[in-house]
Amino acid sequence: MPVRIIGMIGVTPPAKAATLLILEGEVSPPFIVDFAQAHEAAGFDMALIGYTSSSAEGFLVAMHAAAKTERLQFLLAHRPGFVAPTLFARKVATFDQLTGGRIALHIITGKTDAEQQGDGDFTPKAERYRRATEYLHLMKRTWAASEPFDFSGEFYKVAGAHSDVRPLQQPHPLIMFGGASEGALAMGAAECDVFAIYAEPLATTAERIRDFRVRAAGHGRTVGFNMSVRPIIAETEAAAWGKARRILSAMTGKLGWSRQETTSEEREAHARAPVDNAGRRQFAFALERDVHDERLWMGITKATGALGNTSCLVGTPEQVAEAILAYYRLGIGSFLIRGFDPVADTTEFGRELIPRLKAGALEIDKHAAAE
Numbered sequence: 001m002p003v004r005i006i007g008m009i010g011v012t013p014p015a016k017a018a019t020l021l022i023l024e025g026e027v028s029p030p031f032i033v034d035f036a037q038a039h040e041a042a043g044f045d046m047a048l049i050g051y052t053s054s055s056a057e058g059f060l061v062a063m064h065a066a067a068k069t070e071r072l073q074f075l076l077a078h079r080p081g082f083v084a085p086t087l088f089a090r091k092v093a094t095f096d097q098l099t100g101g102r103i104a105l106h107i108i109t110g111k112t113d114a115e116q117q118g119d120g121d122f123t124p125k126a127e128r129y130r131r132a133t134e135y136l137h138l139m140k141r142t143w144a145a146s147e148p149f150d151f152s153g154e155f156y157k158v159a160g161a162h163s164d165v166r167p168l169q170q171p172h173p174l175i176m177f178g179g180a181s182e183g184a185l186a187m188g189a190a191e192c193d194v195f196a197i198y199a200e201p202l203a204t205t206a207e208r209i210r211d212f213r214v215r216a217a218g219h220g221r222t223v224g225f226n227m228s229v230r231p232i233i234a235e236t237e238a239a240a241w242g243k244a245r246r247i248l249s250a251m252t253g254k255l256g257w258s259r260q261e262t263t264s265e266e267r268e269a270h271a272r273a274p275v276d277n278a279g280r281r282q283f284a285f286a287l288e289r290d291v292h293d294e295r296l297w298m299g300i301t302k303a304t305g306a307l308g309n310t311s312c313l314v315g316t317p318e319q320v321a322e323a324i325l326a327y328y329r330l331g332i333g334s335f336l337i338r339g340f341d342p343v344a345d346t347t348e349f350g351r352e353l354i355p356r357l358k359a360g361a362l363e364i365d366k367h368a369a370a371e
Contacts, residue, residue: 003361004334005354006075006226007346008048009035009065011056014342020251020300021308022342023050029064036065038343040072042350043358046104048336051077053110053118059091066099073102075176079110080135081121081128086161089142096167104174107132107192109184111276129183131155136175136191143172176226180277189215192223194334198282199229199311201292202326209331226334227327228309231320231345232297233352244314247340248299279306295323309336321356328361 010022013031039047047065049058062074083091095103109128110116116128123131134153138161141149148162167173177188178196188195195212197205209225216223232247234240274280283306286298301310313320324335337353339345 003328003357004045004226005043005357006046006048006334006336007039007042007044007349008050008336008338008342009039009061010050010342011061016250019340019342020304020310021050023052023055025055027056027061032061032065033068035343035346036069036072038346038350040069042346043354044072044346044350046073046075048075048106049077051079051108053115059095062103063095063098066095066102071102073104074099075104075106075174077106077108079108079116079119079121080132081109081123082119085135085138085156086142086158086163089139090163090165092139092173093143093163093165093167096169096173097165101168101173103169104176106196107136107175107177107187109179111279125181126183129179129181129187133187133190136187140172140191143167178278180281184277185212185215188212189221189223190219194224194226196226196228196336198278198309199227199296199313199327200282200285201296202330204285205327205332206330224334225332226336227324227332228311228336229324230300230309230312230339231324231337231349231353232312232314232339233317233320233348235316237315237319240314240316240319244297244299244312248303250340251300251303274306282306282311293323293326295319309338317352317356321353321360324357325360325364328357329364 008022009032010025011027011032012025013028014022036047049061051058058076062076066074092103092105109125109132110121113125134155138151138156138158141151142161142163143166145162148160150159151157151161174194175192176194176196177184177192179185179188189212197208212223232240232244234243274283282301285292286302286306290299291297295313295315297312297314300312304310313323315323335357337349339349
């Protein structure tokens with residue numbers, strides 16, 4: 001199956017080149033269109049639209065971008081609990097029909113209780129995962145049912161639920177999830193199609209793939225995998241490492257997600273600490289060493305307390321492409337790649353990295369089929 005390349009679009013031009021996250025800010029309709037079109041022109045298959053309790057509403061952002069693009073799909077981050085699952089099923093199916101099958105979902109439950117409470121949800125995180133599992137089950141049942149149905153669970157109850165609209169993509173749009181807690185893994189194994197992880201050493205990545213496949217098999221399911229990574233590329237390896245050091249030195253002040261930031265006084269008093277299980281896992285690798293497997297650089301992970309996707313692969317385009325393809329050989333079929341200068345890096349990745357990744361994956365598949 002061809003490798004899938006995912007980017008990420010924001011709603012406002014970044015204030016500086018070394019930007020860690022692009023979720024918050026005022027809405028610029030022209031920028032949304034330009035950024036989405038840049039991804040499409042660069043050869044990205046899909047673009048993530050993130051979610052925080054203060055950011056622009058992702059469904060509307062995706063529809064605005066979809067109206068001005070032709071091929072690009074949109075990976076919509078969604079937190080179960082704020083929209084009824086039957087209504088959300090109809091929203092997704094309608095979007096899928098109107099755009100010719102260009103929506104996918106990334107299910108999240110909130111990094112922290114405090115951040116979740118900004119939207120009025122005071123449900124503990126472990127309970128949110130149980131709620132999300134039931135939510136996804138009911139959403140998929142709404143898509144599949146040919147007749148009205150009743151459902152009564154721990155969190156949701158419906159009577160005579162029915163949808164006149166079905167997703168164009170069958171049996172349903174792709175459902176992705178991320179997380180490292182037991183609750184996240186249980187939810188994903190039962191209901192999701194793709195397990196999204198941050199880049200980590202090859203050996204532990206292989207273990208995670210193997211372990212999660214076993215979990216999913218327990219539900220009679222086969223799953224895929226996505227890896228998020230920050231490529232840092234330049235014409236020479238030395239130039240790439242120099243670029244990485246400059247990016248690290250620019251990681252000061254606001255990094256792009258206010259609810260997960262600390263104040264300057266807090267940063268002086270102690271290092272940033274990860275706020276979720278996935279971040280703690282990444283931070284442990286960063287404390288172990290700065291560089292794993294020759295190119296996997298964890299310097300920004302250590303400096304920011306694993307604030308989101310901070311694992312980097314550093315080198316020439318050829319070196320970074322080969323490093324990414326090493327994960328493809330392990331079974332990662334999808335890659336979310338984005339840089340620290342969002343617009344410029346989107347174009348550069350389209351020119352220097354994506355063609356190498358797609359050609360390399362096809363070559364790997366051809367050799368595998370011949371064996």
